[in-house]
Amino acid sequence: MDMAFARQVFVEETEELLALIGSSLLDEHSGKAKDDPQINDIFRAVHTIKGSAALFGFETLVNYCHELENLLQQARDAELAVNQDFCQLLFEAYIYLQQQLLVLQQGEVPIEDAAYLHQLARFKAMSVMVPDATEPVNLAKDNRFSLVFYYSPQLFHEGADPAEHILFLQSQGEVSDIQLTPDFQSFFDPLLCYWQLSLTLQTSLSREQLQASFQFLPDASRLDIQPVAEGSTPIPFIAGREQALPDMPTPIKPATKTEALFLKVEAKKLDLLINLIGELVTQGASADLQLRMKNYEQLEETFSGIQQLVSDMRESALSLRMLPVAESFRRLQHLVWDLGQSLDKQIMLKISGGDTELDKGMLDKLADPLLHLVRNAVDHGIEPPAVRLKAGKSAAGTLTLSAAYEAGTVLIRLSDDGAGINIAKIREKAISIGLIDASQHLNDEAIYQLLFSPGFSTAKAVSNVSGRGVGLDVVKRSIDALRGQVSVNSSLGLGTIFEIRLPLTLSIIDGFMCRVGNFKLILPQSMIQECLAFEQQKLQQQMLMLRNELVPLINLDELFNFKAQRNARQQLIVVQFGPTKVALLVDELFGELQAVIKPLHPLLRPVKAVSGTTLLNDGSVGFVLDIPALIQLATSYEKHELEEDTRWQERADD
Structure with a gap:
């Protein structure tokens, strides 16, 4: 077996189990005991991590998970109240396990450091009932049972170990008459289990409690528990799998949803x-x-x-890479909860549209921008409870994170009901650091865009959360790299909305080909609203009236300096990105095609509004237009032209 590959599988499975633990922690409420499915989910995940870690000899991780299991077992047995202190301790354990996962991802082995010892001390302080396996058990041992484990050959693959079962039973009473009976097949595989285990246990636990303690035994394995009368001899264990399994009550499992099957494929x-x-x-x-x-x-x-x-x-093929955004969104819930605790703020994160799908590569690259936006909203957006109450709001602030499809893109919106953005302060700060001139007149949208400038921050002090002016700059650069667009809208005293628009995929698109001069251009078909033909004399203005709606007109010939020959009758392509609609002036329409997007040559990357190239059916090269960047480029071009006209007018007046 390739141990490097096996270790990578273990790391990936541990990451998934930690995501499950984190999600369960956020759903947990005070006062729930052993019937709480969230506690059971956490227990099962920790148990699986422990068993898998044991296969690789990660003793520190095994011991840690074992102690955490003891604590969870107490909660399941209603010996510990699942209150705020208990949930806080579980959250600390979750953070510690995440840190150990990072250690494993770096190819290292978890060690017994200060954090490990501190966590174990916290577990011991919280624990009140479960005895330690190394200490004598002082319980009234009124019950005597014969236990027989019928192990599946796949036992080790499922994260279980007979030695763990013996250690656990020793912590619950006196174990005797241990028999390990081998049952080898015609061949030997060191990764399979060939043992069956029988023993006698003197304990204060009932048969039902013992059965419940092993409810997470792998499904293919069986456990038979039979009472042994005082003075009688336990029934000897008979080796061989061909014998009939002893009769035992089959627990009735509650109906659950059918689990989805996932196939892991290397990207x-x-x-x-x-x-x-x-x-x-x-x-x-x-x-x-x-x-x-x-x-x-x-x-x-x-x-x-x-x-x-x-x-x-x-x-x-493309759908294989598409994943729902729900998991990425849920990971932010832990961040919101933790930041709220550290800043003494009450914050609730609402999530909607989690089934919206994005390319896996884009989801991975979206993690950092969302992280910075959430941190910014928690620190700068949501006010402390006292301030909110004084403003007539509820003490708890609300963040809403949503995703939806819109005009061939995915719209991700993060909104808060906090203090909003003070435009005057942004402008004042921008002038003070020389970002803009005091004589410049900017609209609200342009002022909001200043927030994404490198090093820009209106925070009065730098904290461990924010204040250095790095976060929103990272957001802007990351979204630009994904051919997306980020915008801000805010109402002072009511809240702020950040919107991110992203293409569905970065690989292949359904495109529409047109020609401007000698250049063939490809537009994403999902953003095209309609194609029209106009007489040239009607297209002399920068705005076009379409069905009682004013639409900006972008002349691609002038924008890219193509030097095309104008025809008497011109073609228009109306495109829309988000709420913005523009009309593109082109020379000829060719129709639909499937475009395989190739990255631009390094020499061409400075060219704005072009996201890539594609090889056409006649062997020529077509340029794929980036519609969001094109709209932004055209806007800045028109603004520059207007400023030039104003300067010339001022000089003429002088």
């Missing part, structure tokens, strides 16, 4: 598949052009079906 394999399909799309488009020139109608019809299959393959 680079999916990337290779998507690239190959992209090349197939290009070849198919080229063959389509040749067939139309030969005018083979029947072949065209057949080939049309092939193209549809290729399109379906592409959609299927």
